[in-house]
Amino acid sequence: MSSENDPPTGLRFDLAYGERGDPVSDGPELRERINVLFDLIVATISRNDARFEIGKFVHRELGVQFRYSGTMGYYYDFEELFRSVNLRLFLASLTIIWRALPKGQRREGWIAGIERIFREENTYYRIDDEGGVHNLIDAEYERTRRAALAALDGSRYAATREDFDEIQSNLNRLPPSYKGAIEHTFGANENLFRLICGDAYRLTKDEIDKHLKRTIVSHLGDDERSINASMQLADSFSSWTKGAHFYRHRQGQTEPSEAPPQLGLLIVSSGISFLRWLAEIDRKIHLESGTD
Helix, strand or coil, rough: CCCCCCCCCCCCCCHHHHCCCEEECCCHHHHHHHHHHHHHHHHCCCCCHHHHHEEEHHHHCCCCCCCCEECCEEEEEEHHHHHCCHHHHHHHHHHHHHHHHHHHHHHHHHHHHHHHHHHCCCCCCEEECCEEECCCCCCHHHHHHHHHHHHHHHHHHHHHHHHHHHHHHHHHCCCCCHHHHHHHHHHHHHHHHHHHHHCCCCHHHHHHHHHHHHHHEEEEEEEEHHHHHHHHHHHHHHHHHHHHHCCCCCCCCCCCCCCCCCHHHHHHHHHHHHHHHHHHHHHHHHHCCCCC
16 A cells, blocks of 8 residues: 555656756766667658758857768768757757657657756756747746846946846856856845945845845834834845855955755746845835935
8 A cells, every 4th residue: 555655656666766956968878868769769751761861950050060971972970960959059059959850749749758858967058839849947946036136227227237237147057057147146135235225245144134124114114013023034135145155256265166956046046036125125125215
């Protein structure tokens, strides 16, 4: 008799009991499974020259030489392509192949197969319905990012937006640079912190206690409940800045190691939430003062 804590019936042993660890960006198993999937998809196309025509299209679009001369004429060696090209071109080839496949079941099978391989090989990636490959970012992070983006609308936040945009640029790298994203998350928060607290110099616990808390109290009036909650948030913000410092590079110091993906994304996502909170404080201040 099975219980709700048992792994799903029929799940591969390595997926049911293996240590998943952090997501990976590349690997021989990933590439070999993609190669086998390609063979299976092409085998369902009735045209005898399907592989050659797809090869010509990929060759033209990707700009990589993988055409060879054999006893029966020229052929395209997709196994060599998948195995040997760099990661950027490997991932790009998946999209180009989708475009070259006939519309309908073959394209759908390509998407479904790659999606499954990405998931089972524990990669950084996802594939969209038109064959585009993207870094895997969870839905909660994306909601947080979009809300902060809306809060930073307006010329007053132009400098903050520069750092904010660089957060996503770092997460879109192959593999993602979480420490780079943390650096720019901190930079965006520090920029906005200085806008609010003009006398502040750096984003540190002491400066938060000295300037931000005082600013919050002065604009919340006699609302004791909101003041107490905001002071707790300010303390959490202080703790976040201390945690982010571990992944920030400073002149004369050793370059920090890359942050683990789950931890890195958590630090970035939390920092973006604080960024939205600061933007709301800033807007409230300027709404009350009647300035732009």
